[in-house]
Amino acid sequence: MIKVGVVGGTGYTGVELLRLIAGHPQAELSLITSRSEEGKAVADMYPNLRGAVDIRFSLPDNDGLGDCDLVFFATPNAVAMHQVPDLLKQGVRIVDLSADFRLRDNKEWSRWYGAVHACPEILEQAVYGLPEVNRAAIKEARIVANPGCYPTAVQLGFLPLLKQNLVNTSSLIADAKSGVSGAGRGASIGSLLCEASESFKAYAVSGHRHLPEIKQGLVQAASMDVELTFVPHLTPMIRGIHATLYADLTVGQVDLQSLYEEAYATEPFVDILPQGSHPETRSVKGSNYCRIAVHQPQEGNRVVVLSVIDNLVKGAAGQAVQNMNIMFGLPESMGLEAIALMP
Numbered sequence: 586m587i588k589v590g591v592v593g594g595t596g597y598t599g600v601e602l603l604r605l606i607a608g609h610p611q612a613e614l615s616l617i618t619s620r621s622e623e624g625k626a627v628a629d630m631y632p633n634l635r636g637a638v639d640i641r642f643s644l645p646d647n648d649g650l651g652d653c654d655l656v657f658f659a660t661p662n663a664v665a666m667h668q669v670p671d672l673l674k675q676g677v678r679i680v681d682l683s684a685d686f687r688l689r690d691n692k693e694w695s696r697w698y699g700a701v702h703a704c705p706e707i708l709e710q711a712v713y714g715l716p717e718v719n720r721a722a723i724k725e726a727r728i729v730a731n732p733g734c735y736p737t738a739v740q741l742g743f744l745p746l747l748k749q750n751l752v753n754t755s756s757l758i759a760d761a762k763s764g765v766s767g768a769g770r771g772a773s774i775g776s777l778l779c780e781a782s783e784s785f786k787a788y789a790v791s792g793h794r795h796l797p798e799i800k801q802g803l804v805q806a807a808s809m810d811v812e813l814t815f816v817p818h819l820t821p822m823i824r825g826i827h828a829t830l831y832a833d834l835t836v837g838q839v840d841l842q843s844l845y846e847e848a849y850a851t852e853p854f855v856d857i858l859p860q861g862s863h864p865e866t867r868s869v870k871g872s873n874y875c876r877i878a879v880h881q882p883q884e885g886n887r888v889v890v891l892s893v894i895d896n897l898v899k900g901a902a903g904q905a906v907q908n909m910n911i912m913f914g915l916p917e918s919m920g921l922e923a924i925a926l927m928p
């Protein structure tokens with residue numbers, strides 16, 4: 586059994602992680618930390634875990650965490666980086682669900698996250714945890730930077746086109762929509778029911794923190810510079826991300842459907858839908874799947890890719906468990922077989 590610790594188990598990502606680990610046949614929850622909820626039973630905060638998680642929140646003490654085989658950080662940005670160096674020295678493996686280790690460039694990280702990185706030397710050894718790209722490196726990694734939700738949906742949608750050098754990399758567009766849970770559990774006016782319900786809006790058009798993460802992955806896939814316009818939107822739903830991606834072909838006729846089917850033929854959690862399909866966010870709710878459809882409107886040179894995920898599962902906790910499975914040599918889909926919830 587993998588002895589697991591979770592730092593920051595009170596947010597939406599944290600509770601989704603607890604739900605998945607509690608049902609995992611080869612993982613054992615050893616401790617769950619929260620400074621604000623120390624001593625409180627986890628199931629008292631999240632009654633869906635009653636009978637499945639019989640643990641109380643404890644302080645994030647590295648001595649206790651040091652006894653774990655793997656520690657997940659489901660903390661706000663700029664928290665994990667202060668504890669990770671010591672845990673790595675103790676031989677603990679890490680999956681960080683925040684953005685602390687996603688960017689390889691220390692200065693770029695500081696620019697977007699407004700802080701000085703506490704351990705820039707570890708950025709070089711952190712493996713970006715998108716299994717469809719870095720599976721071999723994840724297997725050997727001591728620390729995995731779990732991708733963000735928008736970056737997961739956008740990269741998986743664009744990668745087959747960029748790897749084959751089929752599109753103009755100077756004019757990529759990602760028009761993405763997220764449910765309100767993506768804003769976290771903290772109280773904010775913008776995520777109140779009366780503010781978010783019956784409304785739809787774009788935000789962070791001038792620059793979103795996920796932009797450099799997305800570009801980093803796309804540049805790696807294309808092996809050249811990439812210009813991306815990324816516009817996120819808030820939608821009045823709890824879970825889900827729908828990314829509509831646009832790119833212009835630089836070649837003649839190409840069988841896009843076959844391209845995508847072949848690119849993801851062996852991937853357990855990427856589902857390429859039949860030609861002409863329009864994936865819905867409800868088709869992935871509660872599951873670790875990314876469902877993708879590719880279109881070529883009017884048989885022109887523009888490609889439109891539709892990519893949907895559950896932002897709390899494939900966009901966060903599910904992908905983190907997928908990475909854990911890879912790191913410990915387990916079947917990749919273990920504990921992640923749940924079928925999406927409908928309605």
